[in-house]
Amino acid sequence: MELISKPSLVATLLLLALSLPSLQLTVADIGVCYGMNGNNLPSKQDVINLYKSRGIANMRLYDPNQQALQALRGTNIGLILDVPKTKLMSLGSSPSAANDWVKNNVVPYASNVNFKYIAVGNEIMPNDPEANSVLPAMQNVQNALQSANLAGKIKVSTAIKSDIVKGYPPSSGEFTSSSYMNPIVNFLKQNNSPLLANIYPYFSYVGTPTMKLNYALFTSPNPQVTDPKNGLQYKNVFDALVDTVYAALAKVGAPNTRIVVSESGWPSAGGKATSFDNAGQYYKGLIGHVKQGTPLKKGQAIETYLFAMFDENQKGGGVENNFGLFTPDKKPKYQLNFNN
Template sequence: MAPNSQLPVAVPLMLLGLLMSSIQLTDAQIGVCYGRIGNNLPPEQDVVNLYKSSGIARMRLYDPDQKALQALRGSSIGLILDVPKPSLQSLGSDPSAASQWVQSNVQPYASDVNFRYISVGNEIEPSDAEASSVLPAMQNILTALQSANLAGQIKVSTAIKMDLITNSYPPSNGVFTGPATQYITPIINFLKSNGSPLLVNVYPYFSYTDNPQQIALNYALFQPGTTVTDGSLQYYNLFDALVDAVYAALANVGAPNVPIVVSESGWPSAGDNAATPQNAGTYYQNLINHVKQGTPKKPGAIETYLFAMFDENLKDAGVEQHFGLFTPDKQPKYQLSFS
C-alpha cells in the first residue's frame, strides 16, 4: 500500500457520523483479502466459515497456506492466490520450480477450490531485486497451469500499487512512471496476450492523507460535494479517478482493453487522524455500493477486494494494524450486515 499524488479540487472537509450499514456483496463482485500477519487470528476453517456465513463470495490469500487451502475445499469462494515475493526469483529462473509450485499448491485443490487468479507478486517496485523475475515467473506459472490443463480456468497476473502511475490529475493524463514503464509494459503485453486482468491496489485513504490540503475528505469517502471535470467525464469520488488513471496509463502503452481488478482497497479505523471507525465504515459501505456501476471511463461492475478481513497485530505499528473488517475474535468492527 502506498500513497498517490492525485490532486482533485479541494473543498472543505466534512465530518461524518457513525455508519450503520447493510451490505449486499454478491452483486458487486466483492471479495475480502485474508491477511494473516497476526498471532491472534482464528483458525483457518473458522475464517472460511466466517466468509461463508457473512456472504463473502471471494477471497485473496497472500501465500499458499495449506491449511487455508484445505479449508476452502467445497466452499465455492472465488480465490486470488499470491506467489509471495521470496518465491519470485526461483520461479522466474527455473520452470521446474514453477511446475512444482503449481503441483503443490494448485493441482491438489483445483477440483474443489475456485481459483480465479494467481497473482505473481504483490506491489513489486521496478527497483526491487525481484522485479526482473516477475514476468518470467508469470510465464513459467502459466506454462505449468497449461501442463496441468488449468490455464483455461485460472488467469495469471500481478498486483501493482498506485505509485507506478504519475500525472493522474486529471485521470485521462495518467501514465506509468519512466521506471515503471520499462518494468510493466512487457507484463501488460503478457496480460493482453492471455486475456488476463491487471490487479491494482487502490487506496484513496493514502492519496487523501498524502495531500489533505488538496484532496477533500468527502471526495475520498464517496460523499457528495466535489466534482472533477475531465473532458466529457465527471468524477465525484477519488476511487473512480484513481482507477481511470490506470486505464489511461494502460491505453498509453497500447492496452486499453486490459481489464482492472481492484485487488485491495480499504480504510483503517485507527492510527491517524483520518483513520476512524466512522470514516472506515463509510468508505467500505460506499465502496461496496459504488463498484456495481463502474467508473466514468469504464462502466460496469468492478471486481473489488476489500482490505482486509482482520486487524493484523504483527504488521508495522500504526494504520497498518487497523484495516480489518472484523476483530480477531470474529466480531464485526462496523456493525456491517453481510448478506
C-alpha cells in the same frame, strides 16, 4: 498494501471530485483479503466458515497456506492466490520451480477450490530487486498451469500499487516505467488476464493535506470537476485512481484489459482521519459504488477485494494494524452487506 503514500499520483488527485451521471447498475463481485499477520487470529477453518456465514464470495490469500486451502475445498469461494515476494526470483529463473509450485499449491486443490487468479508478486516496483523476476515468473506459472490443463480456468497476473502510475487528469495516466510494465501488460493481453491493482484513497487523502475528506469517503456534497481531455466528471478519489490506471493501460495498447481492485481499505485507528465511522463509511460506500463502474468504464462493475478480514497485531504498527473488517474474535467492526 503500502503504509506510505507516494506523491507521484497523490498530488495529481488533489482537485478531483467526481460526479457520476446516472449509471447502469451491474453486479460487482466483492471479496475480502485474508491476511495472517496476527498471533490471535481464528483457526483457518473458522475463518473460512466466517466468510461463508457472512456471504463473502471471494478471498485473496497472500501465500498458499495449506490449512486455508484445505478449508476452502467445496466452498466455491473465488480465490486470488499470491506467489509471495520471496518466491519470485526462484519461479522466475526456473520453470521447474514454477511447475513444482503449481503442482504443490494449485493442482491438488483445483478440483474443488475455485481459483480465479494467481497474483505473481504484490506491489513490486521497477527498482525492486525482484522486478526482473516478475514477468518470467508469470510466464513460468502460466506454462505450468497450461501443462496441468488449468490455464483456461485460472488467470495469471500481478498486483500493482497505484503510484506505478502518474498523471493528471485521469485521462493523462501513464505508467512510470514503460520498460517494466509494457511487457507485463502484453502478457495480460495475450492471455486475456486482468491487471490487479491495489487502490487506496486513504493514503491519497493522507498524502494531500488540502484534499477534502468527502472526496475519499464517497460522501456528499461533492463539486463536479471535469477532465478537460474527455469531458468526464469526477467526485471521488477511488474513481480517479482506477481511471488513471485504465488510461495508462490504453496508452500501451490495452484499453480493454480489465482491472480487478485487489486491495482497498480504510483503517479505523492509528493515523489521520482514522475512526470507526470513517472506515465504516468507506467500506459501505465502496461496496455500493463499485457496481456502477467508473466514469471511463460506465456501468462495468469492478471486482473488488476489501482489505482486510482482521486487524493484524503483528504488522508494522499505526494504521497497519487497524484495517480489519472483523476483530480477531470474529465480531464485525461495521455493519456491511457483502452481497450489495
